[in-house]
Amino acid sequence: MDIQEYISSGILELYVYGSLSEPESREVTRMVRDYPEVKAEVEKIEAALQSLSAAAAPSDPKPLLAPSPVDGAGGKEVVKMAQSKTNWLSIFRMGSKLPFFNRSFCSI
Incomplete structure (x- = not known):
């Protein structure tokens, strides 16, 4: 297989x-060990993935760490x-008394 064909096959992205x-x-x-071109391409893919991760990460994580309004914080009432x-427990117990109910699953 040609090295350029191998590089463009997409297997290096899956490897990374x-x-x-x-x-x-x-x-x-x-x-990667035997061909410097493949190693260089893997390094480019890794660098692009790191850049993408950095671009997608929030620049200011404080709003993500703020207390939730569901917790009662922020002046909102829960x-x-x-x-x-x-009383579902009573209904379940009554059902266990029925003859067609499999009592092996119910030991109440």
Whole structure:
């Protein structure tokens, strides 16, 4: 296989992302070791991935770390929900008394 064809196949990107199987990864590692062009291309892909990660990261993480309004912070009141008046445990126990109910799953 031609080196330029190998570089443009997309396998190097998958190698950098860690998406290759073990045998494929070993093959690419061998190619990186044996061919300086492949090594240079892997380094370019790694640098591009780092640049993309840095560009997508928030520049000021403080708003992401601020207390949530759901916690009651920020002057907002948390609304309480009404509790259910159905006693589901009693209904389950009554159901376990039925003859078609498999008692092996219920030991109440």
